[in-house]
Amino acid sequence: MARTPLALAALSTAAVPGLEAASVRTDSMPGDYDTAVVTSQDDQEWVVRAPRSTVAGAALEAEIELLESLKLYVDTGVLPFVVPQIAGFALLPEGGRAVVHRRIVGEWLDVEALAPGPGLAADLGRAIAAIHELPASVVEGCGLPGYTAAEYRDRRMSEVDEAAKTGRIPSTLLHRWEAALEDVSLWKFQPVVVHGDLAADQMLVDRGRVVAISGWSEAKVADPADDLAWLLVAAPVEAADSIMEAYLLRRTELSDPRLQDRALLVGELALARWLLHGVRHKLPEVVEDATAMLADLDEATREEG
Template sequence: MPRSPLALAALATVAVPGLDAYDVRRPAQPGTDYDVAVVIDAQRRRWVVRAPSSAAAGAALEAEVDLLEGLAEHAGSGALPFAVPRPVGFAHLPEGGRAAVHAEIPGAPLRVDTLRPGPGLAADLGRAIAALHELPTSVVESVGLPVYEATEYRQRRQAEVDEAARTGKVPPALLRRWEEQLEDVAMWRFRPTVVHGDLSAERVLVHDGKVSGLLGWGDTVVADPADDLSWLLVAASPEAADSVMEAYQLRRTELTDPHLQRRAFLAGELALARWLLYGVRTGDDEVVADAVAMLQDLDEHTRLADVESSASYA
């Protein structure tokens, strides 16, 4: 059973000595792996308390806490131009594990539909992601989180596609398309970087027209930088996405990855395959049906795009 906001507020007062809880609220977008509340103290300071809802979430939180310490140092030095959550206290839970409390980062979740081409928020977002990818990989390696070489990561993607194919629920044309791209060795020559691993509009905080913070670091790895760009290239307008990518490339010191955007688009497509596999593994028929519908839509869209492309060259 989810913990009540009052129970979470009580945990916050234990975690942070002297915290005088004045009010407590559920966040606008509560998570599924954690019970979360925003606690407002008597000085109107705002604190976020997160309590894991399972043993797996508890283990992920502990790994994330170690990572956040390293990231906070880079944010403090200016290497990262945005804030990250920095736990300031913990409260032990009766069932094991700990709840963590950090100061709330100012900002509201990004609205992708508000991104416009040019030097504004889209460019700032590109620079923010690039700064993350420029961090030394030791930030991740030192806390024991996964580190993948390019060849190894390509093999992981191939294994996902093979498993999705065995379900018999992926359109054959999509499978061929994915397999062709995974077999293109040149496409997978990239330098692995620190990767957030779960970037989405909800994870990006915006304040005064700039990226103020990134949340949700539980899936951080050293892997393909394209993974952090896929959601933007799919969700943003092409013009805004171009501004993101231009600013990103200018901020990066690694400029020899001509297939970055191709892999980013592929990563977005393979996310549907992973959603299908999640539904199959958990026996959730609704998730499976949702994934199948999205895969069919993607198949139809790519077929239409291929026809239009062929017509333009005729």
């Protein structure tokens, strides 16, 4: 059962000494969490998040440890944006903890409105590059996973094989994906620290800059293309070029000539994962949505071809 806003407000006051809640409103964040924004008597805004399941609770604990590690890189300017800083915890009756942090001021990223040039698009490229420059020990020390390039390619192959068994992937599209996965040159990359779940609602922007990135529970050492794929697929083409140009300039000793090709492929494979999500959780509306998007992609790539 989902927790009510009032219950979440009570958790926030238990977690942060001196916090007196004046009002509360529900909020939505990715993942299996109950979330609310609490306004205190002194007009400060706080985000409270409580896991709904044991799996979400374990992910949240790993994220808490990672956020503490990232604080050093924020404070020293290595990361050009802030991350949530946990202000307190409240124990949950069923086990696990709710966490509270100050709400970071900014607006969610509007990907479709990105313009080319040295503004926000370029800053996005630099921000993602800064994540990818972090030492692998930052996430590995928190018990988060790490993969070799070969292991990650195998994961992608398994996803496509499972999705193919549904019979809902157009044959031409499936053959193209399989050929790309067999192309060894496409998968020669150095694994890096990746956020792993970047999306418009994970990035706060203000005055043409990325000011905060949240939602770190999927961080891992893996393919840098993962963090770029959604932007290259959703952003206007000219803005995507500015993102990649700034990203490449910010990276040091990068040797990955097929990075952009692989990122575009990863963006397409996200549709296979969306289809599998619907199949695994018996969500017919998701399955039909994914099927329609796969058909559209197949038609579009046929025309381009």
